[in-house]
Amino acid sequence: MTGSLFARQLKDLEAQRAYFVDDSNPSKQQQLRLDRVIVLFQAKTADLPDTTKSRRETALKNFKKIFTELGHEVFFLCTFALPITWMGNLNQVHTLIEEIQEWWKKVAIPSGFSDLAQRLYEKHQRELGTSAY
Numbered sequence: 001m002t003g004s005l006f007a008r009q010l011k012d013l014e015a016q017r018a019y020f021v022d023d024s025n026p027s028k029q030q031q032l033r034l035d036r037v038i039v040l041f042q043a044k045t046a047d048l049p050d051t052t053k054s055r056r057e058t059a060l061k062n063f064k065k066i067f068t069e070l071g072h073e074v075f076f077l078c079t080f081a082l083p084i085t086w087m088g089n090l091n092q093v094h095t096l097i098e099e100i101q102e103w104w105k106k107v108a109i110p111s112g113f114s115d116l117a118q119r120l121y122e123k124h125q126r127e128l129g130t131s132a133y
Contacts, residue, residue, distance in 0.1 A: 013077055013081045013100065013103065014103075020110040021112075024113065033080055034079045034120070036084055037084065038124055038128075040084060041127050041129065042127055043056065056084070056088060058088045059087040059090075062090050063078070066097060072121040073109065
């Protein structure tokens with residue numbers, strides 16, 4: 001992870017992944033972050049100030065790219081680790097995706113997390129605008 005443009009974010013993702021080694025339910029903070037991202041997917045931005053609207057649209061676009069390119073497990077881990085504000089200012093999402101992809105190949109996925117991610121996907125697929133990918 002050292003030398004990575006997104007070393008801090010990968011460290012945050014690793015901390016979230018490690019949490020699920022011993023627990024298969026999200027913490028209150030993780031649930032709150034997930035809820036905020038789900039609201040982001042449902043929100044209408046027309047009434048927001050232009051700068052806020054632009055950042056929220058960028059965050060939404062970036063989360064959608066992660067979902068589409070990396071799948072629902074990584075997407076949900078990212079909702080726990082990467083704040084909407086940060087995602088709204090991210091201009092190098094393709095580099096982030098490449099770095100996450102390389103990291104994800106090297107880590108063990110806790111079975112409890114895989115089960116949770118599947119449950120979350122089934123619960124939120126309508127809000128996420130997906131039926132299958």
